[in-house]
Amino acid sequence: MKTNEYAIDLLAPNVDGKEIEYHIEDAFFQHIDGLVQRGQVTTTLHIEGSTRSVFRFHFHSEGTVFAPCDRCLADVEVPIDTDDTLTVKLGAEYADEGECIVIPESEGVIDVSQFIYELIALSLPMKVVHEDGQCDEAMLAKLEQLTPVNPLEEE
Numbered sequence: 001m002k003t004n005e006y007a008i009d010l011l012a013p014n015v016d017g018k019e020i021e022y023h024i025e026d027a028f029f030q031h032i033d034g035l036v037q038r039g040q041v042t043t044t045l046h047i048e049g050s051t052r053s054v055f056r057f058h059f060h061s062e063g064t065v066f067a068p069c070d071r072c073l074a075d076v077e078v079p080i081d082t083d084d085t086l087t088v089k090l091g092a093e094y095a096d097e098g099e100c101i102v103i104p105e106s107e108g109v110i111d112v113s114q115f116i117y118e119l120i121a122l123s124l125p126m127k128v129v130h131e132d133g134q135c136d137e138a139m140l141a142k143l144e145q146l147t148p149v150n151p152l153e154e155e
């Protein structure tokens with residue numbers, strides 16, 4: 001089996017107090033289907049789990065990512081600095097309750113890559129746009145020529 005540095009074994013004896021630093025680059029973002037496809041982020045994960053059944057995952061992510069500009073669609077560099085906590089419990093079957101994730105006791109493994117991605121994506125501002133005058137002018141001109149597309153009909 002391939003070692004996945006993002007897979008955390010909750011049943012391992014040393015999980016309480018564990019600290020892992022991830023150096024996230026473009027390949028990480030391209031692996032996940034989402035708005036952010038490039039970036040350089042350092043994410044530190046600190047795990048508390050003295051009860052061995054309920055775990056607190058503290059994530060700290062810092063760096064820069066690129067997200068498409070709402071106006072011209074070209075990438076905008078966005079600084080990231082976010083702290084988040086996720087509660088992970090061992091239980092009978094998998095459940096995603098938003099702030100709390102239940103992992104089947106029989107497996108005991110959680111892959112945190114999707115969570116790291118989502119926490120970074122959620123920390124982006126509601127509107128990502130270039131500063132005035134920084135937009136891709138050629139792209140703006142092209143977009144203006146196009147007939148407006150109903151966003152619900154995209155894809």
Ligand SMILES: [Zn+2]
Nearest residue numbers: 069072130135
């Ligand atoms: Zn722009």
